[in-house]
Amino acid sequence: MEIRTMINTIFFDLDGVIVDSEPIHAKAKRIILDSHSIQYPDSIFDDFIGQPDEVFFKHIYENLDKQKNPYQSLLQEKNEQFFELIPEMKLVEGFTAFINEVRNRNIKTALVSSTSTYTFGLIDKHFYLADLFDLLITEKDTERHKPFPDPYIKALQTLPASVDNTIVIEDSPNGIKSAKEAGCKVFALTTSFRTEKLMEATEIFNSYDEIAEKVLF
Template identity: 40%
Template sequence: MNSSQSLSKNGKPLRVCREQPDQQPHRCQKAHSPQPPERLCATRERNDTDMDKIDAVIFDMDGVIVDSEPLHCQAEQTIFRQYGVEAPWSEWDSFTGLTDRVIFTYIVENFTDGRYSVDELLQAKYKIFLALLADQVQPIPGAIDFIRWTRDRYAKLALTTSSTREVQQIIFERFGLQAYFDVIITEERIQHSKPHPEPYLKTLDALQLPADTCLVIEDSLNGIRSAKEAGCRVIGLATSFPEEDLLKAGAENAVATFAALYHQHPFNGTPPITV
């Protein structure tokens, strides 16, 4: 298979991310320009009064709370070089929000000729990623303050991530987040990854709240589809995809930054003053 000729399900060429300066494609760099200051939010038509009652805010982690995608990319590039795997970079955007096992199963079945097992590649990538994570992971700008702000205003907060419990704990310990969340759903607790609704259905079950009173913040198309299929409301954060793509996937609002999110319905608040 020639990755440069890959097509999406609708027959259109998949978006290719490219690394500078050598122009090798990969998924770390965003394929869209930052939104100008006056263009911080995109919105679908909706009835804002329907979003007045929110009992819980549910966060994705990778790409929403922390900027971990570049670290995933770095670990994967290292493994692919070591094992001589020609990765399908033109398809990589479609993998965002999936578990590593789903991704590497696809890689092994389509790009290794059976030379390596899924577990072999997974273990090698995971070891490199954990080392990078502990040393280099940074929060998405404004994420930590927003979590604290929502904790003071809503009954419950939850985390729904395709990452492992170990990765989640490293991140939460580093940034002091454990006390803010009532429910945490990680890879170990689900059988079907996003875009399947199971991750968010599990979260709703643990929260013991109806879906239409829970608002999800997601950065990936797969994550938005998962949350919508579970019946949740979704706001897209444009850290991984353009706002327009997030809206097409089903987000009711899409914002470029957490700073813009404070002013959107149903939050309608004032950002905290950081000293």
């Protein structure tokens, strides 16, 4: 049986899958680190793609004077900087046409992200995303986040949906690991990482047009 006849549910990650936000997150973090004279190479941002900002700043905090730079303060500063940069953000090319076609075909959808509810709210005010999905899973909905499978397990149980009829669209190794460990088929977009970093995905795609050819047409 072809995959397009099997799929009735699609789960979407947020950053790098719906919004091209990873460069904005990285820029905001770099501004905050530089403002505190905290030295890290840009490569550290890739290590935390797909994980909550809190995890990133806790990692930074472990190597700082904890009295001087509590991670909550750095996180708040980053959120404020991110808010200022949101006008620079764009939707991932092809997402709008793809999600509209998915909805026209009555395929169930969920946004499954480890981003905070606060950050999603900022993005939603700019792009009006919430109404596009049957279910929203954000950081507050699970105790453990990507790369653990909990966010996708929560989505499967809540919607509900079967792994046999669901695909997940992800862009990062952390997200792929999370979805695969939940038992899902994972389609990886090369928006944030090179192909060799995404090899654990079920299939790898360069665009939404390629995914549409696979699952819709």
